[in-house]
């Protein structure tokens with residue numbers, strides 16, 4: 001008897017292209033990603049890294065091709081099912097996108113409030129993720145009073161608090177110095193080690209090569225030019 005459990009890809013892209021007007025930002029991308037993989041999407045500015053992430057969570061619709069995420073075909077997804085798709089993702093952006101007038105605690109708690117969680121559960125889970133990102137002493141601070149690295153660690157906490165299956169991080173260390181970038185990556189890797197699939201887009205291959213084990217997917221002018229395992 002074969003006891004090996006077959007792993008099904010969590011993300012499947014078949015011949016996906018994305019066109020903005022006359023600009024072809026993604027060209028015929030075919031890609032499968034297994035649950036729990038760490039994917040590092042590299043490429044120069046304008047190569048299509050952000051677009052690749054955007055078509056996955058439907059911030060942009062692919063112009064051609066098919067995308068299947070956890071069995072959901074994004075082409076045919078109904079507005080009823082869209083929240084189920086979005087709940088699969090935690091997002092991290094270069095510019096943090098925290099709400100400046102809400103405290104650190106409130107920024108992270110919002111995700112669980114929107115999901116209708118009880119206040120007692122929210123408090124426990126928010127404090128737990130803030131501890132895991134080393135931000136538990138700043139719960140009452142407003143984001144503009146924090147450093148960039150601290151803000152990004154709050155953003156990581158917000159991305160993971162809902163325990164999503166997939167984290168999409170778009171240039172998460174782009175505006176940070178190396179030391180802050182390492183703290184942010186450590187926080188992200190901590191969540192990845194619990195089993196989450198992570199797609200991180202960055203042009204900074206040097207920092208990541210030294211820190212991350214996973215698969216590197218390289219884009220060049222919208223084309224997938226390389227996929228290689230990093231050890």
Ligand SMILES: Nc1ncnc2c1ncn2[C@@H]1O[C@H](COP(=O)(O)OP(=O)(O)OP(=O)(O)O)[C@@H](O)[C@H]1O
Pocket residue numbers: 020021023024025043044045046047048049050051052203
């Ligand atoms: N909304 C848009 N409308 C028109 N063109 C766009 C739009 N978004 C992106 N593009 C173009 O598509 C191409 C890919 O952009 P994308 O942002 O995906 O690249 P990137 O690799 O993430 O770049 P960067 O590292 O600079 O963020 C670029 O030429 C960009 O100018």
